[in-house]
Amino acid sequence: MDNFGALIILFAFIIGISILGAIPGLKDRKMSAENWAVGGRNFGRWLNWFIMCGEVYTAFAFLGASGWAYARGGPTFYILAYGGLAYLVGYHVLPRVCALGHRHKLVTQADMVEYLYSSRPLGIFISCVGVAFLLPYLQLQLTALGLIVEVASLGAIGRVQAMLIAFVMVAAFVFLSGLKGVASTAVFKDVSMIAAMLIFGIYLPYHYCGGFSEMFTAVESIKPDFLTFPGGTKNLDVTWGMSTIALTALGFYMWPHFSTNTFSAKDPDVPRHNAIYLPFAQLALIFPMLVGFTAVIVYASNPLPRTDMAFLFLVKDTFPTWVLGILGGAGALACMIPAADLLLSTSLLISRNIYVRGFRHNDEHVTPEHMKNVARYLILILTAVALYLSIFHANLLVNLLLTGYAGVTQFFPIIVLGLFWKKASKLGAVCGLIVGEFLVFFLILSKMDPVALGSVHINAGFFALCINTLVFVIVSLITSSGKTKMI
């Protein structure tokens, strides 16, 4: 039973974080709707920083960055570039979002769009599109958690059991505590993730190669030109890198859950402060990449069947099982806490913007308390749906996931121009969004991503965003009604 230690550590992480998340809800049984949904709008600088930071360290940062480095090489460095730029965008946009949230008691991204353009149908449309992109992202966290726990427990806990145990607990603490549960767990999760990345990211290259430059020299001897764009790919060239950095920097804060997180800040200086200090967390993303590049050398003669398992397999083959348990525990948290935030945001979008604004025709008799209860029970339903899809139809939402980042970035003109450009109009917003989303789905699903322009390639989402913005501006300039309120 050599995996007993790993199992104990894994369960300690999963159960411990769930108890930590449930505490705010257990202490305040009659938590108000605003307290539950947006933390009472009084989160200070560092609490909000940990929530935002928690969204950087998801399953992708943990498995994706090392997997990309192992399989693709140089193009992985786009991940380093977009973070700092995304926070610059956030510095300018989020203080206005926060102020608007306080001013008009907004809770979701769709609330904000509905207010800006004085259009309930547009708010409902935005919430439907947002849910369509959030659900696959939620399922991704579930699937990644199942894989991590299965590998970290050396197969003692199956993928399905791991998903069931962890996500029932996530649903329970979000049900009880709302955003305060996410906040209280984010601190522990971020610290454990950064520590795990630093320790393994420094130790493994030194253990196998004697240092970073020795490791990269060895990689170049096996795979020349692997460390620059396009690396181990044919079409992820420099122009793809430039357009992808731009797309991800502009789209980072367009995910619907970031709006809800921003509404929780106590004043606009909180997102400004966080923009300055969040890039320091981004620096740590170099370390999973170093692990991925080390895996290129270690598995040179015996390639891994799943590239995104490079980090876990390298640790499994290097350390005793209890160390794998610690890494698996940190990895499980990297899936659970972002999933909790995604669950909360999705339930709020459906309960407020689709159920109340849509099905109940904005019925004024619906109290905030009733809306909170609808959102809470939706969390249980959404968890069940995500679990069902992950277990029985794992590929059903793959197309939506493939288009996820490119799809949500199409919200950029609607939100940013709606906040800062007084000529932005409702019709421009609708036309731009429809054109942008159509192009994203058409280009990505017909395997035309990246888009080839002569001998260079650009990210399909960025191409769609350019056309979307152009349509938005032209239609807004020629329409005289339905202009944005701005504040």
Place this chain on the structure above:
Amino acid sequence: MRVLITAIPFIWSIFCLPFVNVAHPYVLGLPFVAFWELAGIIISVIALQLLWNVDHKPGGIASKDHLYMDPNVSRDDIK
């Protein structure tokens, strides 16, 4: 001023990429392109701190935050 400060990290990380897409020389043990993008994060931090300083001068954007948050103040009043 704010536009210029914001533009510098974008120029560093995106528009310089074609000129720094090389592995050598290694800097801090990293391929040059990785070091460049990592340095871009520090450039962003410096730019963000400069923006903070500009916005928190008397009469800067941050001084109007309370007006933006007050539902009784109109857009024209803020100007």
